[in-house]
Amino acid sequence: MVWGELYSSAFERVRAKVGNVKGVLLAYNTNIDAIKYLERNDLEARVERTGKEEVIQYSEELPESIKGVPQLLGSILWSVKRGKAAELYVESCPVRFYMRRWGWDELRMGGQVGIMANLIGGVYGIPVITHVPQLSKLQATLFNDGPIYVPRVEDGKLKLLHPREFNNNEENCIHYIYEFPRGFRVFDFEAPRENRFIGSADDYNPNLYIRSEFRERFDEIVPRVQLAIISGLQALTRKNYREPFEIIRGHLEVLNEKKVPVHLEFAFTPDKTVRKEILKLLPEIWSVGLNEVELASIMEVMGEKDLAEKLLASDPVNPIAVTEAMLKLAELGVRRIHFHTYGYYLALTSYRGDFVRDALLFAALAAAAKAKLGDVSLINDIASAMDVPINDKAKAVEEALVKEYGMKNGIAEVSGYQLAFIPTKIVEKPKSTVGVGDTISSSAFISEFVLR
Structure with missing residues (x-):
């Protein structure tokens, strides 16, 4: 298989269609890095x-x-x-x-929401409605130009403003x-x-502070979007998770009622109680994204300790162990699981199509461009990663998947699900790693939607 040709084709197809997305809701964590x-x-x-x-x-x-x-x-x-x-x-x-x-x-710009807002709104040109726990003057300056909005209630009416027009000086x-x-x-x-x-080191994101505009006017916000990405649950503890989780469940109810697919982006979550509560949300979630550390931590609270150890035992991560773990998550009702690690990505879906693989390819290009350039300003910047070499170690991963599941062209059938695989491009000396995971997950989720 010529992965270079597949990369090029995926980029062109996504670039042609990405502007067709009506809007994306992003909640809940934004900060300054x-x-x-x-x-x-x-x-x-x-x-x-x-x-x-x-x-x-x-x-x-x-x-x-x-x-x-x-x-x-x-x-x-x-x-x-x-x-x-x-x-x-x-x-x-x-x-x-x-x-x-x-x-x-x-x-x-920091926080999964902030990073995704600058990418989706500032680079892809898709309107995003963004939750910013505290919109300080410094925080506002870190948002890109483009259709990036925060909700504000004025004279009883909900308005959408670019963060720099918000004119509040809240905390950093x-x-x-x-x-x-x-x-x-x-x-x-x-x-x-x-x-x-x-x-x-702030007290808003770790407590998952949710602004009044999102608590009181959420049913007015949702009709303006086609997709939603939720993140920021990782710092919650058994002492403070109950109130924000109650609000999140209400938000998921509205999103599902309006048939808006929701992606939950994991991050390393130290508190086991919170991890268990996140698992309870999965039946209401369309898609999840995680890496091997996060997947292992979830397997641990599911009682799969041997599997958790396998996920952290080798480099590159054993793809058969990853697939087994994703199947465990899929049993909870989530329709799409996107695993990203150094060197390769996998997606396990309850539906089928090459577009799932091609969305991963576009995401890998976007991630490589960010690592190479430090930041991506235009969608055409992503093409600069086309000359970044594909990870050599991913060949052994692909061979293992072919042997175990009969994978062809990066696609296999596994226990009633489709498994998609791609080898990623590796930047030898990246300018920065901050935000690369968020770039991967948001790009894959959105580009899969536009390629359907």
């Missing part, structure tokens, strides 16, 4: 000053939240050691002050992103791939 590019000497010195022995213990197993500097530094080492992304809520004010003093190299919600490249060394650890650790 303060990005710090880690330096070995600086990080090692901080660990030594804090107490290496105490820090190292957190590099073995992540805490549920960050309450001290040893947990912060140990969690960063956890990500470096594995080359895996993780995000934890920073409870401690002294740790937040420590991170602020540590500083950052740049500020960017800052998340600290600690990025490292492939091969980054600290003590005896060496990063097998580039990635980052995220310390969430």
Whole structure:
């Protein structure tokens, strides 16, 4: 199979149709990312000053939240050691002050919703209605030009305004992103791939604060969109999940009543109670997106510990174990499961068609373009990733799928579902990894819709 030809065809087909989407609803997490590019000497010195022995213990197993500097530094080492992304809520004010003093190299749009809004609205030109927990002046400046809207009630009427027209000076919600490249060394650890650790240091997103416009006027917002993407549940805990989940269930009821397909984007969720509650939402969800760390964490709360271990045992991730895990999720009623990992993507769907595979190809191009350029400003920028090489390790993955499921042209039948596979393009030295996962999932979901 000539994957290069399939990539080119998928890009042209999506580019021709992507403007046909009426609108996309994005909720609930938007913030400001303060990005710090880690330096070995600086990080090692901080660990030594804090107490290496105490820090190292957190590099073995992540805490549920960050309450001290040893947990912060140990969690960063956890990500470096594995080359895996993780995000934890920073409870401690002294740790937040420590991170602020540590500083950052740049500020960017953050939060899954914020990143997706700038891509879908600012690049693809699709109208998006966006939930922004706190719309500060700085937050507003980080939104791209384009059909990006936030709802506002004026004189009893719902209006949609670009964030820069909102004219409120609410709080800055800052998340600290600690990025490292492939091969980054600290003590005896060496990063097998580039990635980052995220310390969430605001009190709105971690509590899933939902604005009054979305709580009170949601039934007026939904008729303006054809698709919805939900994210931001990852920082909730057993102590604070009940109220936001009650609102989310109400929102899902309205979306399903209006026949709006909903995609739920997972992120690493430390609290097991919240993971179990997310599983209860899946019968109301059309589609989910996740990586191997997130899929393993879900398998763990489903009682599939052996399968969870298999998902984290090899690089590249064992595609047969991934498929088995996706089938477990599909049994809960979700119609589409999109798995993305370093080197390849899979999609398990209750429906069939090459468009599922082609949507993954477009998403992989968009992700490679973002990694290569740092940001994507125009849809034609995505074509710049056409010359990025396809991951060599994905060949063994494809061969395993062919042997196990008789896969042809990236498509197979598995237990009554369709399984789609693509090898991804790998940027050797990406400018940044922040937002790549959100680019992948939102691009695949939307392009699958336009290719139907």
